[in-house]
Amino acid sequence: MTEPIKIMVYKWAGAWGPFKVSIPCGECALTADIIKDTMQSELHEIPVELETRDWLSEWFRPLLKGGWHAPIVLVEGKVIGQGGALNRGVLT
16 A cells, blocks of 8 residues: 655744734635545545644744645645645645
């Protein structure tokens, strides 16, 4: 059996020290919806593991990979999109 492809999404959410994100991010929600829809349609035969994390709580993790502006999408640890809604063609 093949190992699943790991997709990580850092959304504009979370808290760090006295700072807390209280306004939801529309681009983050749209990116998550695009990824889920793409997984169900174009990638339905490919094993994919999706994980979503709060950017502000873990800002240093995507920064080490070159991602600094949520939403940040990493596939197998490489940044494929950040700062705007993901284009579904980039994921496939």
